[in-house]
Amino acid sequence: xxxxxxxxxxxxxxxxxxxxxxxxxxxxxxxxxxxxxxxxxxxxxxxxxxxxxxxxxxxxxxxxxxxxxxxxxxxxxxxxxxxxxxxxxxxxxxxxxxxxxxxxxxxxxxxxxxxxxxxxxxxxxxxxxxxxxxxxxxxxxxxxxxxxxxxxxxxxxxxxxxxxxxxxxxxxxxxxxxxxxxxxxxxxxxxxxxxxxxxxxxxxxxxxxxxxxxxxxxxxxxxxxxxxxxxxxxxxxxxxxxxxxxxxxxxxxxxxxxxxxxxxxxxxxxxxxxxxxxxxxxxxxxxxxxxxxxxxxxxxxxxxxxxxxxxxxxxxxxxxxxxxxxxxxxxxxxxxxx
Amino acid sequence: xxxxxxxxxxxxxxxxxxxxxxxxxxxxxxxxxxxxxxxxxxxxxxxxxxxxxxxxxxxxxxxxxxxxxxxxxxxxxxxxxxxxxxxxxxxxxxxxxxxxxxxxxxxxxxxxxxxxxxxxxxxxxxxxxxxxxxxxxxxxxxxxxxxxxxxxxxxxxxxxxxxxxxxxxxxxxxxxxxxxxxxxxxxxxxxxxxxxxxxxxxxxxxxxxxxxxxxxxxxxxxxxxxxxxxxxxxxxxxxxxxxxxxxxxxxxxxxxxxxxxxxxxxxxxxxxxxxxxxxxxxxxxxxxxxxxxxxxxxxxxxxxxxxxxxxxxxxxxxxxxxxxxxxxxxxxxxxxxx
Numbered sequence: 001x002x003x004x005x006x007x008x009x010x011x012x013x014x015x016x017x018x019x020x021x022x023x024x025x026x027x028x029x030x031x032x033x034x035x036x037x038x039x040x041x042x043x044x045x046x047x048x049x050x051x052x053x054x055x056x057x058x059x060x061x062x063x064x065x066x067x068x069x070x071x072x073x074x075x076x077x078x079x080x081x082x083x084x085x086x087x088x089x090x091x092x093x094x095x096x097x098x099x100x101x102x103x104x105x106x107x108x109x110x111x112x113x114x115x116x117x118x119x120x121x122x123x124x125x126x127x128x129x130x131x132x133x134x135x136x137x138x139x140x141x142x143x144x145x146x147x148x149x150x151x152x153x154x155x156x157x158x159x160x161x162x163x164x165x166x167x168x169x170x171x172x173x174x175x176x177x178x179x180x181x182x183x184x185x186x187x188x189x190x191x192x193x194x195x196x197x198x199x200x201x202x203x204x205x206x207x208x209x210x211x212x213x214x215x216x217x218x219x220x221x222x223x224x225x226x227x228x229x230x231x232x233x234x235x236x237x238x239x240x241x242x243x244x245x246x247x248x249x250x251x252x253x254x255x256x257x258x259x260x261x262x263x264x265x266x267x268x269x270x271x272x273x274x275x276x277x278x279x280x281x282x283x284x285x286x287x288x289x290x291x292x293x294x295x296x297x298x299x300x301x302x303x304x305x306x307x308x309x310x311x312x313x314x315x316x317x318x319x320x321x322x323x324x325x326x327x328x329x330x331x332x333x334x335x336x337x338x
Numbered sequence: 339x340x341x342x343x344x345x346x347x348x349x350x351x352x353x354x355x356x357x358x359x360x361x362x363x364x365x366x367x368x369x370x371x372x373x374x375x376x377x378x379x380x381x382x383x384x385x386x387x388x389x390x391x392x393x394x395x396x397x398x399x400x401x402x403x404x405x406x407x408x409x410x411x412x413x414x415x416x417x418x419x420x421x422x423x424x425x426x427x428x429x430x431x432x433x434x435x436x437x438x439x440x441x442x443x444x445x446x447x448x449x450x451x452x453x454x455x456x457x458x459x460x461x462x463x464x465x466x467x468x469x470x471x472x473x474x475x476x477x478x479x480x481x482x483x484x485x486x487x488x489x490x491x492x493x494x495x496x497x498x499x500x501x502x503x504x505x506x507x508x509x510x511x512x513x514x515x516x517x518x519x520x521x522x523x524x525x526x527x528x529x530x531x532x533x534x535x536x537x538x539x540x541x542x543x544x545x546x547x548x549x550x551x552x553x554x555x556x557x558x559x560x561x562x563x564x565x566x567x568x569x570x571x572x573x574x575x576x577x578x579x580x581x582x583x584x585x586x587x588x589x590x591x592x593x594x595x596x597x598x599x600x601x602x603x604x605x606x607x608x609x610x611x612x613x614x615x616x617x618x619x620x621x622x623x624x625x626x627x628x629x630x631x632x633x634x635x636x637x638x639x640x641x642x643x644x645x646x647x648x649x650x651x652x653x654x655x656x657x658x659x660x661x662x663x664x665x666x667x668x669x670x671x672x673x674x675x676x
Contacts, residue, residue: 033585034612069636127529191465191529193633197592197610247371254535272535274372295531298407 006225006316007142008324011218012118012181016057016108017207019123021078021175022296023065026195027187027203028123032058034204054218056211057117061104061175064096069193071296072097078122079173086111101175109178112169119143120179121210123203126188127295129258131159132206136183137172139164139230143181145314146223150213151206158202161261163290163307164232185210189258192295217319225316231261231288231307238301240271240279249273252293252303260290264306271303344563344654345480346662349556350456350519354395354446355545357461359416359513360634361403364533365525365541366461370396372542392556394549395455399442399513402434407531409634410435416460417511424449439513447516450507457481458517459548461541464526465633467596469497470544474521475510477502477568481519483652484561488551489544496540499599501628501645502570523548527596530633555657563654569599569626569645576639578609578617587611590631590641598628602644609641 017035019028035058060066062077074095080086086105090098109116132155134148145162152160163186169177176182185206190199217223239248250271256264264270265286271279287306291297355373357366373396398404400415412433418424424443428436447454470493472486483500490498501524507515514520523544528537555561577586588609594602602608603624609617625644629635 030586030589030612038613127532189529191527191633192531193636194465194529194631195586195589196595196631197589198595200589200612201592201610248368248533251368251533251535251538254539257534257536272539274368274538275376293532293534295529298531 004316006222006318008320009143009317010118011319012143012214013053013218014055014057014117015119015121015211015214016059016117016179017121017123017211018059018061018175020063020066021061021122022071022076022124022192023062023067024069024071024192025123025125025190026069026193027125027190027200029060029066030195030200031123031203031207032060035207054214057108059104059107061122062097062100064100071192074098077101078175081105081111081175081177082173083111083170085173104175105178108175111178117179118181119214120176120182121207122174122176122182122184123207124184124186125190125192125199126186126291127191128260128290128292129189130186130260130290131161131188132202133161133163133186133290134183135163135165135174135176135186137165137167137169137177139166139232139310139312141181142314142317143217144183145228145230145312146217146317147183147210147213149226149228149314150223151209154209155202155205158206159261161290162228162230164230166232188294217317220319220321222316222318225314228312228314229309230312231290231309234287234306234308236302236305237270239298239303240273248298250277250279253278256289256304257293260292261288263287264289342654344560344656346658347481347655348456349657350481350552351391351556352393352395352455353457353459353549353552354397354455354517355459355461355549356397356399356513358401358404359399359460360409360414360462360530361400361405362407362409362530363461363463363528364407364531365463365528365538367398367404368533368538369461369541369545370398373545392552395446397442397445399460400435400438402438409530412436414634415439416513419443419449419513419515420511421449421508423511442513443516446513449516455517456519457552458514458520459545460512460514460520460522461545462522462524463528463530463537464524464629465529466526466598466628466630468524468526468598468628469499470540471499471501471524471628472521473501473503473512473514473524475503475505475507475515477504477570477648477650479519480652480655481555482521483566483568483650484555484655485521485548485551487564487566487652488561489547492547493540493543496544497599499628500566500568502568504570526632555655558657558659560654560656563652565649565651567647568650569628569647572625572644572646574640574643575608577636577641578611586636588615588617591616594627594642595631598630599626601625602627 019032075097077097080101148162240250250273253269253272255269263286268281269278270281289304292304357370413435415435418439486500578588588611591607591610593607601624606619607616608619627642630642
């Protein structure tokens, strides 16, 4: 294959857009409801049908948590999609989210199989000042990285980053890992349990561009290669805590609050204790902080996460044609060849 | 009494500072914990003792809700302090907050009696962009209005307003109504379940100034009269809702979001529906919006509240002396004479 020849990748005929995986992250809840309403109006048919040979499935992932406007009922649903949990046997006494994760795996997966949907876009909010982020498990999934590049071009006013959690497919735990491709679309800051118009609109426009990109791709558009900045998660930092009560004893320092993705240097202020003392970053390497002061992570022991930034080259891509498929079947072209 | 002669009011010997009346409003939770810790260190004695004949009682109002980082367990504690609820008979099956409100009434009240503490400052957070607000049930409680004026002077960088809910003492429902004087100190914006350093610090400094003012007052300082802007609540506006599901169908309009206390005129944008339509304010009177997009009020059917602003004259005040008390007992001077 020549250097400039686009990589040919299989078409994406089944796409899922999921909201309410966390029931109190409201942009996705209201966006999926709105999309379902429009779809019902437009087609008066089932959810699965769509134009141009592409089906878009809209899913409210955790209906019980949505109904109670809570993150989850018994356990964090978005940690239930490991191979181990999906293959565990459940009874009626199992945590609700464990049962629900297996239902979603049946609907959108099974994870790791040919039957899985081609792409999952799972909608989230954060209280951190993160703008719009894609979060995925791979820094070489050309589909996700090209969609990200497309949104960056189409929405130049929204700060946008690609976060990479370097976790194996087997260990990957979130709903988007059930699809052949998938990412979480995370937008903040927005308090959980609140819907802000600007955040809702950014998500709505973002999802429209995702679906547009898939239609362009399926219809044969060639997407040029280029470079993408990828933030790979390195480690989490917990709050300082009282050794006996385990209560936190400090908040994020005011100099760090809201400064997600601004490089944190050794000795920069990290926390301010409730008595007023400044605690500093003791690491030796400058890293990029994100998920700074995310509400739901207090209980997980995460005050912020830190990432290393790298530049990834992505090749030009286009959809596989019938000729490719025949060639591939005869062993001439490998799908993932670079 | 001459025009310039200060009104003489009884000293304030017992003050309560309460946090965690809503268990997920974290500034007050961490501030009261910190004050309790300092007090234990300083005195190694009980909570009630304080310098200069003034006792400061620090209270975590809803320990179970704090422990679960939720607003409440069974019912909103801060609606449980009406005469009716406080005098209702309870069993072990009663809602937790109903039992707890009666405990707090025993500790800080009983409401409406001579035994009640002199002043309650109850600490709250809101997701609305309200700065620091005092919320009280009277526009003629000179103690609360003077404390408010003092904080305004001492903290000129913090936007500060006095909100008046025109509700009778019998119907008043919040914890601060248990004291002889009382107000909620409400600071936002801050997501519930999150503690932000800047908000925590503003509350800490605010509470210090409240306690300083009480010490000054008790020691005989004369506080000059003046004018205070008071925002009296007129009405609430709910979100547009789907008639069958009762789900909201619109969010606060982006032009209104975060513009608490900016005058809302007839025909100004109020909501943006999830399909993108603008809905306008249909009232005929310009009013001041507040509690715009407060998280906890979705379930109460309140998208925002509206207030009328008026200017209230407050007289100069000073503490009653022993001579006053004797004169008062002999019928020469009325406490509340203006």
